[in-house]
Amino acid sequence: MTGSARAALSFSRVSLWYGNVLGVSDISLRIERGVVGLLGMNGAGKSTMMKLASGMLRPSIGRVEVFGEMPQQSLEIRRRIGLCPDMDRFYERMSGLAWVTFMAKLAGVPAAKQRSAEVLERLNMKDRMHKKIGGYSKGMRQRTKLARALVVGADLLLLDEPLNGLDPLGRHEMIRLVQELGNEGKAVLVSSHVLHEVEAMTDRLLLLHQGRVLAEGKVHEIRDQLSERALQVEVRLKEPRALASQLIGADFVVGVDVAEDRLVARVADAGRFFREITERGCDPGLAIEAIVPLDADLESVFGYLVRK
Amino acid sequence: MAFFRCYPLIVAQTVRDVLSSKRTILFVFLALAFPAVAIFATIEAGDRERVDELYSGISLGVLFQGLVPIISMFFAVSTVREEISSRTLVYMITGPVPRTAIWLGKFTASVLVSWIVLGLGVALALVIMPRIGDQGFRAASITRATLLAPVLPALLAPVAYCAIGAAMAVRLKRAMVTGAIFVVGWEYVVGSTPAQAGVRSLTVVDSARSLLFHAVDPVAAEDFRSAMIVWASGGRRHMSESLIPSVHDAVVNLGILTAVALGLMLWFGLRRDYDSESDEE
Numbered sequence: 164m165t166g167s168a169r170a171a172l173s174f175s176r177v178s179l180w181y182g183n184v185l186g187v188s189d190i191s192l193r194i195e196r197g198v199v200g201l202l203g204m205n206g207a208g209k210s211t212m213m214k215l216a217s218g219m220l221r222p223s224i225g226r227v228e229v230f231g232e233m234p235q236q237s238l239e240i241r242r243r244i245g246l247c248p249d250m251d252r253f254y255e256r257m258s259g260l261a262w263v264t265f266m267a268k269l270a271g272v273p274a275a276k277q278r279s280a281e282v283l284e285r286l287n288m289k290d291r292m293h294k295k296i297g298g299y300s301k302g303m304r305q306r307t308k309l310a311r312a313l314v315v316g317a318d319l320l321l322l323d324e325p326l327n328g329l330d331p332l333g334r335h336e337m338i339r340l341v342q343e344l345g346n347e348g349k350a351v352l353v354s355s356h357v358l359h360e361v362e363a364m365t366d367r368l369l370l371l372h373q374g375r376v377l378a379e380g381k382v383h384e385i386r387d388q389l390s391e392r393a394l395q396v397e398v399r400l401k402e403p404r405a406l407a408s409q410l411i412g413a414d415f416v417v418g419v420d421v422a423e424d425r426l427v428a429r430v431a432d433a434g435r436f437f438r439e440i441t442e443r444g445c446d447p448g449l450a451i452e453a454i455v456p457l458d459a460d461l462e463s464v465f466g467y468l469v470r471k
Numbered sequence: 472m473a474f475f476r477c478y479p480l481i482v483a484q485t486v487r488d489v490l491s492s493k494r495t496i497l498f499v500f501l502a503l504a505f506p507a508v509a510i511f512a513t514i515e516a517g518d519r520e521r522v523d524e525l526y527s528g529i530s531l532g533v534l535f536q537g538l539v540p541i542i543s544m545f546f547a548v549s550t551v552r553e554e555i556s557s558r559t560l561v562y563m564i565t566g567p568v569p570r571t572a573i574w575l576g577k578f579t580a581s582v583l584v585s586w587i588v589l590g591l592g593v594a595l596a597l598v599i600m601p602r603i604g605d606q607g608f609r610a611a612s613i614t615r616a617t618l619l620a621p622v623l624p625a626l627l628a629p630v631a632y633c634a635i636g637a638a639m640a641v642r643l644k645r646a647m648v649t650g651a652i653f654v655v656g657w658e659y660v661v662g663s664t665p666a667q668a669g670v671r672s673l674t675v676v677d678s679a680r681s682l683l684f685h686a687v688d689p690v691a692a693e694d695f696r697s698a699m700i701v702w703a704s705g706g707r708r709h710m711s712e713s714l715i716p717s718v719h720d721a722v723v724n725l726g727i728l729t730a731v732a733l734g735l736m737l738w739f740g741l742r743r744d745y746d747s748e749s750d751e752e
Contacts, residue, residue: 188553214746219564238569240472241566242566244565246561246562248561252556252561253559253560254559256488266566268476268725269477269480269566270567271473311562315567415589
């Protein structure tokens with residue numbers, strides 16, 4: 164297999180147990196260049212996936228490969244991986260520059276100190292890189308971790324909850340940086356349990372729940388996978404009872420809830436529903452004012468997938 | 472080669488980190504207990520007891536049955552354990568750093584720090600003890616052989632203790648407790664069994680005191696040597712010094728204990744998954 168054909172990261176039917184507890188179950192995936200968001204609730208298995216991808220953990224079953232090789236068996240491959248774990252520990256008495264330089268030297272980076280200073284400068288740490296890590300804010304710590312991953316020239320970046328604890332400005336900076344890294348051609352797997360954070364960084368998603376991949380692809384592709392789900396649509400109108408009587412019994416409508424000035428329909432076939440409702444929209448007796456899909460956003464898609 | 476690139480970096484960084492820790496200062500003071508006790512007892516006893524006897528006894532009791540195992544085990548266990556429990560290990564094991572370099576680097580650093588800390592105490596004793604006679608506190612000074620007797624065992628014993636401590640720390644979450652049990656239980660109890668039982672060689676302290684026994688001045692510290700032989704035989708008198716391992720046997724024994732411990736350390740350290748979230752026993 165040629166280098167270009169190799170995925171940056173691939174999981175082949177990977178499962179991992181912590182004793183009797185299932186960490187991840189039968190995961191198969193392939194990640195190429197660019198940013199991919201790993202989305203899941205706390206305890207979904209995101210960090211476990213990161214650890215498997217970095218070679219920190221061995222799968223109980225299956226195979227994890229980074230650029231075609233198993234990370235646990237190859238120092239050269241581990242040189243191409245930059246893990247930013249969700250934990251926040253350092254050698255607190257060292258300065259940011261000294262720590263990143265130490266890590267760069269361990270990886271055999273030439274002119275390690277100069278390179279480390281350059282990377283820290285890129286991450287807006289120029290004024291603080293000589294200060295002890297023990298005095299760093301959460302955002303500075305996140306950037307120091309990222310600097311360690313970048314200084315070794317990693318091609319696969321594994322960012323575990325990189326926005327955790329950052330203030331709005333820090334979040335904005337980190338999101339911009341992740342996007343930049345993806346645009347530079349690096350493979351970036353970034354995890355979060357907050358949907359809008361992931362959406363801000365990428366539209367390519369992996370949805371994880373209870374150790375399983377629920378869905379993967381672009382946001383709209385994931386939505387397309389949900390054609391059979393009951394979508395909730397709110398219709399605001401003057402005569403909700405009249406419309407409800409027309410909808411009840413239709414094979415594309417699962418159920419209807421009626422309020423004073425609105426109606427919420429649970430529809431099995433969103434396409435047919437919208438065609439029908441558009442036609443009825445011309446009926447002045449119904450006086451339809453607005454049609455609002457209630458759960459087409461990613462949050463509810465994810466919620467639906469989890470419940471499925 | 473990655474090992475030779477990483478190993479010295481890890482050793483140097485770890486030594487710097489441990490020496491800059493406030494806790495290390497406490498252990499420096501603890502190590503100074505050896506010269507303090509030796510000097511105080513020598514002055515206090517005056518000419519009632521031979522200085523070689525006193526110094527030998529204090530070397531055995533305070534240094535080799537107390538400070539050396541405690542300080543060496545502490546530095547080995549804490550150096551390895553803190554890397555694991557503070558989770559900074561994650562950055563190394565997920566990077567291009569061979570685990571052999573990590574664990575051997577931590578072990579070597581703990582040996583160096585133990586030598587530095589214990590060395591301060593021993594060096595102070597070496598400087599001051601000969602002067603006690605010169606300054607008129609006593610009629611006779613300590614002999615050179617007895618004065619230098621603790622040096623070799625103080626160099627070799629920490630290596631073995633650090634290897635054992637590092638092996639425990641790589642595998643066990645509560646390695647500090649296990650290390651304390653090892654020092655107080657195994658080393659003291661097994662090391663005190665009669666030599667005829669043949670299990671003393673499983674302890675570090677037996678080799679350390681054997682080296683001390685052979686290095687002290689045989690005339691000036693004659694009573695100390697006799698007492699050791701009696702003690703080694705479980706209280707039987709008129710036993711020969713063949714009960715005490717020779718210098719060669721003691722050094723080989725320390726080498727074997729160190730090699731086995733390092734082998735176990737690498738066995739556990741190379742195979743174990745170190746999860747950044749769980750730190751299981």
